Amino acid sequence: MYKYTRTIDVRNAIMDARSQGRTVGYVPTMGYLHVGHRSLIERARSECDYVVVSVFVNPTQFGVGEDLDRYPRDLDADSQMCESSGVDVLFHPEVSEIYPEHPFDALVVSYPELSTKLCGAFRPGHFDGVTTVMSKLLNIVSPNKCYMGKKDGQQLLIVKRLVADSFFDVDIVGCSTVRESDGLALSSRNAYLSADERTVAAELNKSLEKVARVIESGNPEIDVAISRAREELTRGGLVVQYCDLVDADTLEPARELSPGEYLLGVAALCGTTRLIDNYSVAVTQQGEFEIDRGITGQVSEKSHV
Ligand code: AMP
Secondary structure, eight states: EEEOOOHHOOOOOHHHHHTTOOEEEEEOOOSSSSHHHHHHHHHHHHHOEEEEEEEEOOOGSOOOTOOOTOOOHHHHHHHHHHTTTSSEEOOOHHHHHHHHHHHTOOOOOOOOHHHHHHHHHSSSHHHHHHHHHHHHHHHHHSEEEEEEGGGGGEEEEHHHHHHHTTTTTOOOEOOOOOOOOSSOOOOOOGGGGGOOOOOOOOTHHHHHHHHHHHHHTSSSOOOHHHHHHHHHHHHHTEEEEEEEEEETOOOOOOOOOSEEEEEEEEEEEETTTTEEEEEEEEEOOTTEEEEEOOOEOOOSSOOOO
């Protein structure tokens, strides 16, 4: 595995691979890799000849007062995981490599209609930072396929829109959420949780599950189920930012489930740690429900490496 910090080295390596007819799979991350990240890498490995992973804690997607400075970092462990997962190139640039024109003002594309809803309502500017960095990273790596987690469902939607609108020649592949055995979605931020908070954090997924069961049962009272979920989360000690069922394309609240795709999402503060989770819900033309809950219980409690 090659480790590069400079854009030019990554480009040269990828040009070499491409000249040998190899397809390139890319997994962008902010590091502190866990088994959820590894599932993306493994999917890339199984579908592409050459796999590139980036570890870059992108400053422009953090707001004032957010956790940029304390975001967990462990490049040695990340490097080991990449090496053992068959990654060809690990790209870990400095901020100045990605944003040579300090301060970080080179916004590329903005989707106010999408980026001010759900997480965006609580993290102003966050998704502009995501589209900015993804434009840069996709231009550097120019992969055939880019693997991203459904756990960050809003991010996945916005990046897909960015790629379509900007004519990036890449397939964005959405990958299922990997969970701990109690349902908590793996996240680098879980490292912030105390033992007590870790117990409470599992409520997030439990609340999604309860609403999902109401949806699957055909019960039309989705509003009631969502209100109850919010109350239970609050009683459980979480500070709920949102818990809602939305149209998967517009992110507008959805109450009547006609055939189409939906996102059942939740975000809450557990202590000072912001956690998110979601299920993808599809309603077929026949009125059947297909819910992607992710993959549970195939990982150790110690999620980092
Ligand atoms: P991050 O390092 O948190 O920016 O995540 C990098 C990529 O990994 C994003 O596409 C995430 O959606 C994805 N990811 C994070 N956690 C999980 C998980 N538990 N399961 C699957 N993918 C994940």
